[in-house]
Amino acid sequence: MLILVINCGSSSAKYQLFDVRKMSCVARGIVERIGSSRANLTYQSNGKKLHENVSCPDHYVAMNIIADALTHPENGVINSTGLIEGIGHRVVHGGEEFKESTKITPRVIKSIEKYCELAPLHNPPSLLGIKACSKIFKGTTQVAVFDTSFHQTMPPEAFLYGLPFRFYKKYGIRKYGFHGTSHRFVATQAAKVLKRSLNSLKLVTCHLGNGCSMAAVKNGISIDTTMGFTPLEGLLMGTRSGDLDPAVVFYLMNREKLSPNRISDILNKESGLLGLSGVSNDMRDILKAAKDSGDSGRRARTAIEMFIYRIEKYIGAYQAAMNGLDAVILTAGIGENNPWIIKRIEKDLKGVVSKRVKFIIVPTNEELLIARDTYNIIKRSK
Numbered sequence: 001m002l003i004l005v006i007n008c009g010s011s012s013a014k015y016q017l018f019d020v021r022k023m024s025c026v027a028r029g030i031v032e033r034i035g036s037s038r039a040n041l042t043y044q045s046n047g048k049k050l051h052e053n054v055s056c057p058d059h060y061v062a063m064n065i066i067a068d069a070l071t072h073p074e075n076g077v078i079n080s081t082g083l084i085e086g087i088g089h090r091v092v093h094g095g096e097e098f099k100e101s102t103k104i105t106p107r108v109i110k111s112i113e114k115y116c117e118l119a120p121l122h123n124p125p126s127l128l129g130i131k132a133c134s135k136i137f138k139g140t141t142q143v144a145v146f147d148t149s150f151h152q153t154m155p156p157e158a159f160l161y162g163l164p165f166r167f168y169k170k171y172g173i174r175k176y177g178f179h180g181t182s183h184r185f186v187a188t189q190a191a192k193v194l195k196r197s198l199n200s201l202k203l204v205t206c207h208l209g210n211g212c213s214m215a216a217v218k219n220g221i222s223i224d225t226t227m228g229f230t231p232l233e234g235l236l237m238g239t240r241s242g243d244l245d246p247a248v249v250f251y252l253m254n255r256e257k258l259s260p261n262r263i264s265d266i267l268n269k270e271s272g273l274l275g276l277s278g279v280s281n282d283m284r285d286i287l288k289a290a291k292d293s294g295d296s297g298r299r300a301r302t303a304i305e306m307f308i309y310r311i312e313k314y315i316g317a318y319q320a321a322m323n324g325l326d327a328v329i330l331t332a333g334i335g336e337n338n339p340w341i342i343k344r345i346e347k348d349l350k351g352v353v354s355k356r357v358k359f360i361i362v363p364t365n366e367e368l369l370i371a372r373d374t375y376n377i378i379k380r381s382k
């Protein structure tokens with residue numbers, strides 16, 4: 001069975017076509033710079049990688065470009081889009097309504113529209129992708145897989161903020177958590193690696209990419225996570241500040257005469273590893289800069305130390321929250337490619353955690369999990 005996985009951002013659309021029975025990806029790629037005059041398509045299959053400049057004014061055209069690439073007479077992998085039996089979409093925000101992946105219906109689309117208010121940068125492009133696919137791949141079952149749904153099992157003491165309760169009731173202000181698909185995927189994989197049942201494990205999963213978050217996964221269920229109402233809370237990230245005293249926001253707004261939009265940009269786009277190091281948001285550049293002997297080297301080293309310190313602090317907190325710990329899992333760009341980080345954390349926490357705690361790297365594959373969820377929903381509805 002062929003399942004197409006779509007991940008739409010504001011100016012890009014990633015895709016992967018899976019043969020779900022073999023659990024293998026048959027083609028993948030990305031349409032980038034949607035809406036600009038310099039859009040381009042990357043297409044990979046059978047070991048070939050092609051780049052092509054395309055005219056792509058919007059997400060509807062992007063979905064058409066993907067359909068054409070997959071059915072291209074020379075480089076394509078299928079003769080007809082009719083062979084695709086399901087389309088799984090990554091959707092960032094499913095609010096409190098979606099506790100698991102779901103078949104897309106007009107009612108589901110309405111709900112995703114409602115949550116655009118909570119994820120104004122992320123949900124709108126997903127909706128464009130969903131609507132385009134329902135026209136282009138007419139009649140094909142579509143499934144939404146939400147970043148928030150895995151964390152919907154958090155208890156109120158973990159997801160509420162210490163604000164007047166009416167703001168939770170009125171605006172849904174609470175911790176939602178993100179990267180849920182990745183945390184769920186690596187927790188399941190870790191159980192396999194550890195040869196244990198997921199239902200009997202206390203895991204801390206750390207997704208360390210451009211955005212970073214951790215989750216306390218007890219018996220397969222997320223009971224706490226570092227990201228909050230938005231992906232700004234928690235760990236130090238590429239360009240996001242992570243945890244911060246909210247009073248700093250008012251102080252800066254006053255002193256620097258900043259608008260709400262401007263302070264939001266500072267916290268989301270100019271802080272974190274980039275803001276502290278002054279070098280880059282990319283860990284590879286910061287590691288290079290850290291070798292310098294001068295002030296810039298010192299700043300880069302401080303940024304790295306702070307990055308690791310917060311991870312270690314949350315591991316301690318989550319060990320307490322779960323009343324125990326079996327394994328710490330690192331994943332995503334930084335987590336998978338820097339084995340020294342996991343070794344360093346293991347060494348630092350030697351005196352704090354039991355000797356039996358395992359520290360392991362598990363590569364994430366959110367697209368595969370989206371494909372699997374889509375397949376299972378189609379199978380169930382047959």
Ligand code: ADP
Pocket residue numbers: 208209210211238281282283284285332333334335337338
């Ligand atoms: P995204 O959240 O955008 O999916 P990724 O998971 O690709 O991000 O992670 C991006 C981060 O991973 C960057 O900080 C980058 O420095 C880091 N990274 C990726 N590859 C490597 C590598 N080979 N060595 C060190 N760091 C890497």
